[in-house]
Amino acid sequence: MSDFVKDLMAQVKAKNPSEPEFHQAVFEVVSSLVLVLERHPEYRKEKILERIIEPERVLMFRVPWVDDQGEVQINRGFRIEMNSAIGPYKGGLRFHPSVNLGILKFLAFEQVFKNSLTTLPMGGGKGGSDFDPKGKSDGEVMRFCQSFMNELFRHIGSNTDVPAGDIGVGGREIGFLFGQYKKLRNEFTGVLTGKGLNWGGSLIRPEATGYGAVYFAAEMLGTRKQTLEGKKCLVSGSGNVAQYTVEKILQLGGKVLTLSDSNGYIYDEAGIDAEKLKFVMDLKNVRRGRIKDYADKFKSAVYKQIDPSADHNPLWDHKADCAFPSATQNEVNGKDAANLLKNGVYVVSEGANMPSSIEAINQFIDAKILYGPGKAANAGGVATSGLEMAQNSMRYSWTREEVDNRLHLIMKSIHKTCVDTAEKYGTPGNYVNGANIGGFVKVADAMLDQGIV
Numbered sequence: 001m002s003d004f005v006k007d008l009m010a011q012v013k014a015k016n017p018s019e020p021e022f023h024q025a026v027f028e029v030v031s032s033l034v035l036v037l038e039r040h041p042e043y044r045k046e047k048i049l050e051r052i053i054e055p056e057r058v059l060m061f062r063v064p065w066v067d068d069q070g071e072v073q074i075n076r077g078f079r080i081e082m083n084s085a086i087g088p089y090k091g092g093l094r095f096h097p098s099v100n101l102g103i104l105k106f107l108a109f110e111q112v113f114k115n116s117l118t119t120l121p122m123g124g125g126k127g128g129s130d131f132d133p134k135g136k137s138d139g140e141v142m143r144f145c146q147s148f149m150n151e152l153f154r155h156i157g158s159n160t161d162v163p164a165g166d167i168g169v170g171g172r173e174i175g176f177l178f179g180q181y182k183k184l185r186n187e188f189t190g191v192l193t194g195k196g197l198n199w200g201g202s203l204i205r206p207e208a209t210g211y212g213a214v215y216f217a218a219e220m221l222g223t224r225k226q227t228l229e230g231k232k233c234l235v236s237g238s239g240n241v242a243q244y245t246v247e248k249i250l251q252l253g254g255k256v257l258t259l260s261d262s263n264g265y266i267y268d269e270a271g272i273d274a275e276k277l278k279f280v281m282d283l284k285n286v287r288r289g290r291i292k293d294y295a296d297k298f299k300s301a302v303y304k305q306i307d308p309s310a311d312h313n314p315l316w317d318h319k320a321d322c323a324f325p326s327a328t329q330n331e332v333n334g335k336d337a338a339n340l341l342k343n344g345v346y347v348v349s350e351g352a353n354m355p356s357s358i359e360a361i362n363q364f365i366d367a368k369i370l371y372g373p374g375k376a377a378n379a380g381g382v383a384t385s386g387l388e389m390a391q392n393s394m395r396y397s398w399t400r401e402e403v404d405n406r407l408h409l410i411m412k413s414i415h416k417t418c419v420d421t422a423e424k425y426g427t428p429g430n431y432v433n434g435a436n437i438g439g440f441v442k443v444a445d446a447m448l449d450q451g452i453v
Contacts, residue, residue, distance in 0.1 A: 217322060
């Protein structure tokens with residue numbers, strides 16, 4: 001590690017104590033950028049990297065609401081407005097008990113580079129709350145969302161900051177949030193993405209992150225003159241990203257063996273086909289059940305409970321060709337990476353944000369497998385959010401085919417940027433360097449143009 005990286009990381013840790021995910025995200029990016037800073041001393045002189053690491057604005061607020069028993073509950077709300085050099089802040093809202101400042105700062109930091117890679121004019125932001133929608137009634141979720149928006153509305157707008165969904169924030173939550181924003185501001189504008197189709201949403205938006213991760217994997221395989229046809233795939237998670245990752249893998253001829261939730265995972269040797277996927281979508285999106293029910297329904301599947309204290313996740317210890325981590329951050333550790341490589345996996349395309357630890361990433365790079373980091377591979381979601389913003393601005397809706405084609409072209413463009421940039425900076429085939437440098441340079445040049453602000 002260069003002295004510059006050591007000194008910078010020491011500063012980051014001193015300024016942001018007890019935020020390990022943020023430290024990890026910064027280290028992963030900064031390690032790649034040493035190659036750029038050597039060639040571009042102007043970035044060092046103007047302290048571009050140090051300015052990108054520091055959020056432009058951090059909002060934290062109280063969210064009081066009343067549950068169905070009439071009890072007052074208090075949660076904490078956040079919005080991190082990280083960087084607006086190339087466009088309005090853009091990034092999801094996450095409702096989950098694990099949400100804290102460090103996790104949201106890591107997500108917002110990643111979002112800056114991801115949004116830059118999409119080619120669309122969007123800055124980076126992230127937000128959310130430690131509220132858990134799991135097990136709550138629609139009325140409780142509505143009251144929480146309305147209270148959350150009572151504060152957030154002051155800080156967002158279609159040309160300022162455009163939030164979207166993330167873990168725990170789907171169509172139901174976006175609807176309640178948008179309704180309250182419209183009431184408070186007395187305007188109908190594209191201030192949130194992931195909206196319902198009949199009131200400003202975009203076709204393909206729910207599918208976009210999962211579809212994009214699979215399109216990116218297909219592009220990586222294309223560099224070896226291969227396709228997804230017949231490939232065995234491991235997918236984690238069972239929410240929006242995982243569901244549509246499975247759907248697109250099936251469309252491209254692959255076979256999916258696994259899905260999971262926070263309790264455990266299912267392994268279906270026969271493969272998760274379209275009919276089984278339909279069951280999962282109903283189970284998770286309508287009945288809000290647990291993935292264990294899949295094994296009760298389909299006898300070809302076995303269910304295994306996951307022990308959170310174990311040193312590895314057995315989901316990643318099956319023979320396969322491709323892996324699509326689509327659940328949450330740091331779900332693939334060093335031992336998991338070793339298991340994936342041992343079992344023949346040579347394509348990893350990340351649907352989740354930073355699902356692989358630094359140790360896992362280093363193993364993938366050293367093994368020279370096709371590894372697509374989240375900021376590139378899962379950028380399809382925010383890319384389609386950007387397309388939703390464009391449609392809102394025009395008061396117009398594109399067809400499903402138009403949006404899917406644009407998404408596919410954006411993923412091809414992101415892949416090309418990663419490949420070309422990695423080659424240009426002397427690390428051919430290294431998608432981590434390609435994504436980090438490709439995303440950084442565009443933002444850095446915009447910041448140079450705009451002065452010290």
